[in-house]
Amino acid sequence: MASTEEAVAAQPGWYEDPWRQAPLRWYDGTEWTATLSYQSGWYPDPWREAEKRWFDGRQWTGHKHDAAAPTSPSTSGRLAPLLESAPAIVVIDVETTGLSRADRIVEIAMITLDSQGTVVDEFTTMVNPHRDVGATWIHGLTATMLADAPSFSEIAAAVASRMDGAIIAAHNAPFDTRMLDAELSRSGIEVDWGRHLDTLTVTRHKLAVACGIHGVVLDDAHCALNDARATAELLVRVSADFTGPGRPTRTGVRAPSSVRTSTRAHGQSVHVTPPYLVELAGNSHPEPDVAPYSMLLAQALADLVLTEHERAELADLAAQFGLSPADVDRAHRGFLHDLLEAALDDGVITDEELDRLLRVAALLDLPPETVTARTNPYRFTEHELPLTAGLQVCFTGEVTDARGTSVDRDALHTLAAAAGLAPVESVTKKNCDLLVAADSSSLSGKAKAAHRYGTHIADADAFLTALERGAALTVRSMQPSGVACVCEQCGASWSAARRAKTCRTCRPGAKRVPAGV
Structure with a gap:
């Protein structure tokens, strides 16, 4: 590359910029122009401290080297x-x-x-x-x-x-x-x-x-x-x-x-703005052996869709990283755990956050309890429920009274009926108003159903005390969360009242949305 001093007698062309604003400046054969070259690369060092200095496309840097090194x-x-x-x-x-x-x-x-x-x-x-x-x-x-x-x-x-x-x-x-x-x-x-x-x-x-x-x-x-x-x-x-x-x-x-x-x-x-899941996974800390795979999960799950092709690519990545099926399952559980930690960091779990976390669990073939066991304590609300006649109540777990005496299911039904309540055997959406559990944090089948339907839940000892005193009962309840579903055909996820295997778009007879619409 010609030097600046040679430009005076040279033909039009690119020469070292005498003002050092860029590596090269155009000389039109008569005078310098305002046209600069901002191409990054190694150029003759304008300060002559070394043979070459790196220009990064914006400015000269401190990186220097000599060809003879x-x-x-x-x-x-x-x-x-x-x-x-x-x-x-x-x-x-x-x-x-x-x-x-x-x-x-x-x-x-x-x-x-x-x-x-x-x-x-x-x-x-x-x-x-x-x-x-x-x-x-x-x-x-x-x-x-x-x-x-x-x-x-x-x-x-x-x-x-x-x-x-x-x-x-x-x-x-x-x-x-x-x-x-x-x-x-x-x-x-x-x-x-x-x-x-x-x-x-x-x-x-x-x-x-x-x-x-x-x-x-x-x-x-x-x-x-x-x-x-x-x-x-x-x-x-x-x-x-x-x-x-x-x-x-x-x-x-x-x-x-x-x-x-x-x-x-x-x-x-x-x-x-990145998708919610990508932001949530920003501070994840996977185990070293699964870290390369876990790093890519957030991108794959960003749209809450895992197509057959994407699943195959993730499986290919896992194989390349030398991960066994047990390693992949561990990576999935660790990834979801980190998402939960981040979501619960503020002590609040919104319905939208819960919906996305449950859909992630479904996409990763993990049970919904992986999410609900952590999030339920943040979603309960407490209020007073009068034990009025006709209130339908179901019981779960081994119940003991205030004196530590075991109370069997038949005795509980008798006590409830004597108070004008209506004992039932199962928790359903329409035919149960209250679930009484040995522990209101229970994750029994009946408790899971109560959470799903938004049914009131109370501790057994509190229920027995309220019956004895004829007082209102302190109960807990939460908004129903729905069931996370994954389409077997397109890999989309969504929430519904009951489990389904195919999304609306993929169901037989459904109208297809034209590409690009």
């Missing part, structure tokens, strides 16, 4: 124990249209670190997937922003050449390498991934949480470059926690002479 691995430095024979670690982050191998990458960033943890190269670009861009609420990218970006095939060689011989690191590396492997395969590049370094496995937290714990600044998360930079710094901070070194990746691809990129400008993200 040795490329052989160093035996010292914080990352040296992780390098073994490799010259560098390449930290990757990808943003995608979805979770399956059929989905596409919409943005990639690669940060190359030497043994000291110093950044020696950065590569990033948005990628046109030539299909729907997927969840904008995750990556903040739109079709318009990606319209002029290169396709992955245009950058495949540049990506593969940076990986060749380096150790790959990422936060949830199995997912990033899976998506990248699919893209490279489409471009005819086969990869031996070696053994990667995964900061998620070490920290057990999502990137934003892990960064907060370890004092790493993460601005504008889910921008690939910002996430990769944060992961690179996080890697240095937690390097001593890895149990051993990585093994180099092999692609056999040499660097192309040039590559077209399209970088996201600073703050260039569309901010869309």
Whole structure:
């Protein structure tokens, strides 16, 4: 690249910007223009402190290097124990249209670190997937922003050449390498991934949480470059926690002479409020062995639909992560537990929150009691119920009176009838007004039915005392929650008064809504 001093006698072209506002400024053969080049990359250092300095598309950074610097691995430095024979670690982050191998990458960033943890190269670009861009609420990218970006095939060689011989690191590396492997395969590049370094496995937290714990600044998360930079710094901070070194990746691809990129400008993200479940799962802390799988559940369940294809993809992910059916069940239960912890953090559980949590349980093939056992204590309301004649009452559990004497079911029925009440044998929606239980927190079959129908519940000792005194009874009740259902055909979830196997749309004779309506 010609220097600024040569521009006076040169032909029109791009030259080093004498005002250092950007790497290059257009010289029209007579004078400097206002046209600047903001392409990210390594350029001659305007301050001459090194041969090259990195321009990130917005500004000059502190990352510098000299072409003559040795490329052989160093035996010292914080990352040296992780390098073994490799010259560098390449930290990757990808943003995608979805979770399956059929989905596409919409943005990639690669940060190359030497043994000291110093950044020696950065590569990033948005990628046109030539299909729907997927969840904008995750990556903040739109079709318009990606319209002029290169396709992955245009950058495949540049990506593969940076990986060749380096150790790959990422936060949830199995997912990033899976998506990248699919893209490279489409471009005819086969990869031996070696053994990667995964900061998620070490920290057990999502990137934003892990960064907060370890004092790493993460601005504008889910921008690939910002996430990769944060992961690179996080890697240095937690390097001593890895149990051993990585093994180099092999692609056999040499660097192309040039590559077209399209970088996201600073703050260039569309901010869309994420679905409720994604926000709720923000501070989840799964067990290390299931963490990569659990991290993806929130995205898969965000719309409260799990299609057959999505279930197959989750099963494929579990297999890739080496998870057994018991591990997957543990991951599902842990995920739901974390959702419940987050939902109950404010001490309130709304009907809408309960509905979503029950539908998540149904989608994960977990019993509804997994949710209701935790949420019921937050949903009860107490009030006084007069024991008027004709009140229909049912009994459950072994009842003892105030003196500790056991009272059998027949004796309870006799006492209730003598007070003008109407004893019944079961809890139904229309034929039971009150359930008397040995413990009103009971989860017996009758208690579950009472919760489902909103039937009043009272402790047995309080009931016997009220009968004896002829006083009103303190009872508990809650709004009925409905039954969470999952359609066997389309995978949609919904709540209904009774269980059903097919949603309205998929039932025979139902009118189909045209696509796009």
